[in-house]
Amino acid sequence: MNALAATNRNFRQAARILGLDSKLEKSLLIPFREIKVECTIPKDDGTLVSYVGFRVQHDNARGPMKGGIRYHPEVDLDEVNALAQLMTWKTAVVDIPYGGAKGGIGCVPKELSKSELERLTRVFTQKIHDLIGINTDVPAPDMGTNAQTMAWILDEYSKFHGHSLAIVTGKPVDLGGSLGREAATGRGVVYATEALLAEHGKHIKDMTFTIQGFGNVGAWAARIIHERGGKVVAVSDITGAVKNQNGLDIPALLNHKEATGTLAGFSGGDAMSSDELLTHDCDVLIPCALGGVLNGENADSVKAKYIVEAANHPTDPDADEILSKKGAVILPDIYANAGGVTVSYFEWVQNIQGFMWDEEHVNRELKKYMTRAFHNLKNMCQSHNCNLRMGAFTLGVNRVARATQLRGWEA
Ligand SMILES: NC(=O)C1=CN([C@@H]2O[C@H](COP(=O)(O)OP(=O)(O)OC[C@H]3O[C@@H](n4cnc5c(N)ncnc54)[C@H](OP(=O)(O)O)[C@@H]3O)[C@@H](O)[C@H]2O)C=CC1
Numbered sequence: 001m002n003a004l005a006a007t008n009r010n011f012r013q014a015a016r017i018l019g020l021d022s023k024l025e026k027s028l029l030i031p032f033r034e035i036k037v038e039c040t041i042p043k044d045d046g047t048l049v050s051y052v053g054f055r056v057q058h059d060n061a062r063g064p065m066k067g068g069i070r071y072h073p074e075v076d077l078d079e080v081n082a083l084a085q086l087m088t089w090k091t092a093v094v095d096i097p098y099g100g101a102k103g104g105i106g107c108v109p110k111e112l113s114k115s116e117l118e119r120l121t122r123v124f125t126q127k128i129h130d131l132i133g134i135n136t137d138v139p140a141p142d143m144g145t146n147a148q149t150m151a152w153i154l155d156e157y158s159k160f161h162g163h164s165l166a167i168v169t170g171k172p173v174d175l176g177g178s179l180g181r182e183a184a185t186g187r188g189v190v191y192a193t194e195a196l197l198a199e200h201g202k203h204i205k206d207m208t209f210t211i212q213g214f215g216n217v218g219a220w221a222a223r224i225i226h227e228r229g230g231k232v233v234a235v236s237d238i239t240g241a242v243k244n245q246n247g248l249d250i251p252a253l254l255n256h257k258e259a260t261g262t263l264a265g266f267s268g269g270d271a272m273s274s275d276e277l278l279t280h281d282c283d284v285l286i287p288c289a290l291g292g293v294l295n296g297e298n299a300d301s302v303k304a305k306y307i308v309e310a311a312n313h314p315t316d317p318d319a320d321e322i323l324s325k326k327g328a329v330i331l332p333d334i335y336a337n338a339g340g341v342t343v344s345y346f347e348w349v350q351n352i353q354g355f356m357w358d359e360e361h362v363n364r365e366l367k368k369y370m371t372r373a374f375h376n377l378k379n380m381c382q383s384h385n386c387n388l389r390m391g392a393f394t395l396g397v398n399r400v401a402r403a404t405q406l407r408g409w410e411a
């Protein structure tokens, strides 16, 4: 089952639990707008190459649509649709005044030079600039994109619409970005993990962690867990994995990755295959890379008791079922990784106010939003007798449904 079919299925189950009217259910499922554009750029050697870019705007009942832009070879319309829909429920789960959107370009960013990436980003922005906006749709980084990508979008968009700081979030701090946004998704994952573990009478410092992906989200999550005394026993990137049952020296690993661009060759641990990482012995598994990595083939071998979904849609429905039968506890993506979009909201607010918050204030507010959302989602689990994923879906879907009804948008 692909990401869109799985997301639709979770939404329909939540709609049933909430007893939503079938017309409202249908209208919440259909995306507001799907954009598909051709982006042709000259490569550095002068040859022309074309890429396909997408932006799916899923729902705007609760506010401007919000979501990242992904550069990855597997990006297609279905995947972007699923991710856009997840953004709608995610912004509602943490109760920030946004709808959901997502974008992407099917490309291999590591095979493009910096100037090719800049041209591609600028052409994509030229193709979508009149369909995004500070009060309509605000992009941000996702896999394969970063603060520099957002700076190019801001600059290109501003050529058409005048200086527009709030058109993207996750920008460089020197160009109106928020302090704390770069770390926010990983930090939010840690706050979410703390809230979950506290429910079970446990603490990060007594637990072992395995982390798939060592990019923005994975590296920040690892760093903060390590700072809090948690033992990170294995991590992976696209080249493979490294393990150490006594706990990896995360600052040394960050330096190694920064210096060499890879985890391979790190002397403070033993190499392991990426596939083995997911079934490695640990208390908490945190997928921070691609979707669908936990599936019917490997779920039964997963040893972690807690799975914290820092990636979007890392667990397919087969794995969901197998893991819950085994007694694993899954903290779902639309809550667990919502720290990024929450601090994106703080960035947008700061840009609109023309006033910058200090980092302590950002982190304090982030903790407040993540902790409150956890309690709200637990309440949904109790009142509907459902697991954490359905607790999060019912919480998010219910808020969007209410906003839709209040606006009088019901069919
Ligand atoms: N950035 C954000 O604010 C948010 C991101 N997310 C989600 O978190 C996930 C990660 O995003 P982000 O950290 O931004 O992305 P990045 O591009 O910064 O990092 C992705 C990481 O995944 C690794 N990776 C890619 N393929 C594999 C693989 N097959 N096996 C193991 N590792 C792999 C990459 O390896 P290498 O380093 O070798 O390239 C890299 O370390 C995505 O699902 C994204 O949607 C969710 C909310 C917000």
Ligand SMILES: O=C(O)CCC(=O)C(=O)O
Binding pocket: 066, 067, 068, 069, 090, 138, 139, 140, 141, 142, 169, 170, 312, 337, 338, 340, 341, 342, 344
């Ligand atoms: O920060 C944002 O606006 C969106 C981040 C994102 O794409 C996500 O949460 O999946």
